[in-house]
Structures are given as C-alpha cells and as structure tokens.
Amino acid sequence: MSLIVQKFGGTSVGSIERIEQVAEKVEKFRMDGHSVVVVVSAMSGETNRLIDLAKQIQERPVPRELDVLVSTGEQVTTALLSMALDKRGVKAKSYNGSQVRILTDDAHTKARIREIDDARLHADLDQGYVVVVAGFQGVDENGNITTLGRGGSDTTAVALAAALKADECQIYTDVDGVYTTDPRVVDGARRLDRITFEEMLEMASMGSKVLQIRAVEFAGKYSVPLRVLHSFQEGPGTLITLEDETDMETPTIAGIAFNRDEAKLTVRGVPDMPGVAYRILGPVGEANIEVDVIVQNVGGDGTTDFSFTVGRNDLPRAREVLETTAAEVGAGEVTADSKIAKVSVVGVGMRSHAGVASQMFRALADNGINIQMITTSEIKISVIIEEKYLELAVRALHSSFELDREPRDENAA
Structure with missing residues (x-):
C-alpha cells in the first residue's frame, strides 16, 4: 500500500480522549x-504554558534554553500517542x-530544516512500526535542541514526507479543508476539492490560517502532495498539489483571501529623484519591518507621495523610522x-482569463467600496480598502465570481 505522513495539531491531541481518537484513526x-x-x-x-513559566524567570528568556523547555510539549504527546497505539x-x-x-x-526559536536522517525511520517502518515524531523541533550541528517557530509541526510533517x-x-486540523473564503464571513463559502501550491501560498500569505506558509513552500519545492482534513470528521478534505494542464480549465478564481493586520504609512512631498525609494524603505527594512504594498505618485512640482503598508503591530516602529x-530626505x-485591510482574489486560472481585475473593481464599485x-x-x-468595508467586500467578490457554485465539468456532455 502507500506511505502516509499524518500531522495532528494541538487541538487534535488536546486531551487524553482526543489522543485515543487519533490512535483509533491511525489504527484504521x-x-x-x-x-x-x-x-x-x-x-x-x-506551549503557551511553558512560555509563561519561562517568562516568570526571565522577561526575555535565553533562546537556547527556551527551545529546550518548549520542545518538551511535543515529547509528551508522542509518548502518550505511542502508548495509546500500543x-x-x-x-x-x-x-x-x-x-x-x-x-x-542554529537560529533558536525560528530554526530552518537543513536535512533529515531517515535511516532509522525506514528501518522501523520496514518492521511494521508506526513512527510517532515530535513536531516543531530539531537539533543543530552542535547537538543543541532547536524549534521551528509557531506552526512548525506542519513543516516537520512535510519535511519528513519529502525525505521519506x-x-x-x-x-489534520479543526477544519475539513480549504475553503473559497472564511465560512465565518460568507455563509456560501465552499470547500475546495483541490488547490495548487501557488494558490495555497497566496491564500496563506493573505491571511488564511489553515496551513503554515513555510510548510506549503516546502511541499511545493519537493512536490509533496498535501491534504487538509478534519481530525474527527470523515471526508475527502482538500488536496494541495502541483498545477497541471487541466488546471487551466478550472474556474478563474480559487478563493478570496483577506488580512485585517494591515496599516498604511504615507510620506508626502518626497523629492522626486533617483534612489529616493531606497532611502525611504532601506531603513524600514533594516529595522526588520516587512513592507507589503507600495505606491508612488509623482506630482507636477517635482515631488512625490510615497505610500506603503506594514503589519499593524509594526506601525509604531515603522512610523518612528519613517519620520526620521x-x-x-527633505x-x-x-x-x-491603521484602519485598513487587504482583500485578494487568487487563482491560477487568471493566467488564461482576461478581465479579472475589471470584474473585481466593478464588484467593489457597485458596493461603494x-x-x-x-x-x-x-x-x-x-486591494487595500477601509477596514469597515472588509466583510462587505469579501461577500461581494465571492458572489461576483460565483464561488458558491460547484465548478462546471468542462468534459461533461
């Protein structure tokens, strides 16, 4: 039969009862x-409990020791699940x-995987064992325990799948797949049977929390088929895979993503000269602040207005840097x-369909956005819009692109 790597998140193993349910699923x-x-x-x-303990000792815990501490959480779960299987x-x-x-x-608390020694895993699998691995963690070349950052268990699972x-x-998570948009915003949101790595990356980067971005990047790089499933409900879930020729015949738009965590900064009257964009954005980048959407408007008086967006939490620091x-630059x-939001339409079908932008802009205009x-x-x-119009915009776009309807079978008679 096949070799399957399964990942179960914190809510899926949040109690002994749920660990027993996971064991039953694995047994099947x-x-x-x-x-x-x-x-x-x-x-x-x-993990939050362990971090709180650390902060009772140090306001800013030593990263190496924090990794040693928080890595124990996953080890508890691996042992309990192995017992439940036995x-x-x-x-x-x-x-x-x-x-x-x-x-x-050796980047403690946000390490990146370099390689995996799969010999022991293959030996155990050949002997008929289920191998239970602690997610979210690894070891550097000096033997120090490292962790991969929040959501790192997804990356562990994909990396193991690639290596094996x-x-x-x-x-496995608390939703039954990837949806055309957040069902809490649009009642008619539909679960997708399939989505490409590219589309999932865009959806994740725009605010969809179903999968960690790094895990999707890893899966795409090594062509690992990913499937998102509900931990305790039966169903096919959503398959995330490579684009193929038939994808060009799929609906133009796969989904509507959005992100509330946005803020906009504008500096007015910037001298319009070569290198000014770097002089503005360089210090922001050096402050480790990620810039997203950028717009520069050139005026008739030799100056320009320069606008860009950052994460809302980064706004105070970004404004301080920008004012300096x-x-x-004169x-x-x-x-x-800070009262803005980003809404995106995402789909590989856009490559072969014209008019997506005009349809999007018309739908927003019709709703006064x-x-x-x-x-x-x-x-x-x-697009960046006022935050108060976010949910209206998502519903309008979801309706305009008819994402509540099942895709038509192009090969049907």
Missing part, C-alpha cells in the same frame, strides 16, 4: 495496510527531533492609517 490506516508516520504538536495550550496492539515508537536527527541551523518520499502528507528618514509630513492601493501578481490581485 494500519489495518488498511498503509505505512504511517505521525507528527504531533504539543497538547493545546501547553494498547490497541499497534506497534509504535516515539522519537523527538534530535533522535530522528532533524538537522537544522511519502505518497501523501495529511494535515523623511526629515533626512520630505513633508508622515501620516498613518473605494480602493486605496492595488498590487498584482500572475495569480493574485490585492
């Missing part, structure tokens, strides 16, 4: 003849990241707006 896959590797997160709330007569072995030797760089050449990597820079006032900024890529169009 073994009974069907599949080889299974399971990656688990810490029990829901455990109780059911399913042979299982648990491993932490250093035992598997998930080799990472698994047939599929299944991410504006004074240095620009005018700096203004800020003003567009402040626009940015595009090959498979995405994003």
